[in-house]
Amino acid sequence: MTVLLILGLLVAWLVVAFMLGVSRAEKEAGELVLRKGRLADAEILYYERDEYLLVYFRFTPQGEAEPITCNNAISPWAKRFAPGTIVTVRYMAKYPTMCTLVPYAPRASF
Numbered sequence: 229m230t231v232l233l234i235l236g237l238l239v240a241w242l243v244v245a246f247m248l249g250v251s252r253a254e255k256e257a258g259e260l261v262l263r264k265g266r267l268a269d270a271e272i273l274y275y276e277r278d279e280y281l282l283v284y285f286r287f288t289p290q291g292e293a294e295p296i297t298c299n300n301a302i303s304p305w306a307k308r309f310a311p312g313t314i315v316t317v318r319y320m321a322k323y324p325t326m327c328t329l330v331p332y333a334p335r336a337s338f
Contacts, residue, residue: 261328265318272313287317289324302332
């Protein structure tokens with residue numbers, strides 16, 4: 229019985245550690261995009277409530293012929309721009325779907 233309790237606690241600890249690691253990696257990726265990403269104009273398409281509030285937008289990466297559609301999870305209390313509004317996006321040149329809408333970027337100290 230004690231062995232099962234110890235194993236259960238170990239598994240729970242590993243799950244929490246994994247979740248914290250993923251969260252940290254996502255934050256670092258977002259900061260990298262904000263620091264080194266290219267700028268582009270994006271058009272707000274629509275918002276969708278899922279687990280989070282998702283904002284969908286479209287932009288054309290430099291050197292590409294077709295626009296791509298992406299989304300970012302934002303705070304439900306964040307300012308919402310009307311669909312069709314043009315805002316700034318930062319994206320990674322090699323991976324344009326790795327992008328962040330600048331108005332919704334968390335305030336970071338780099």
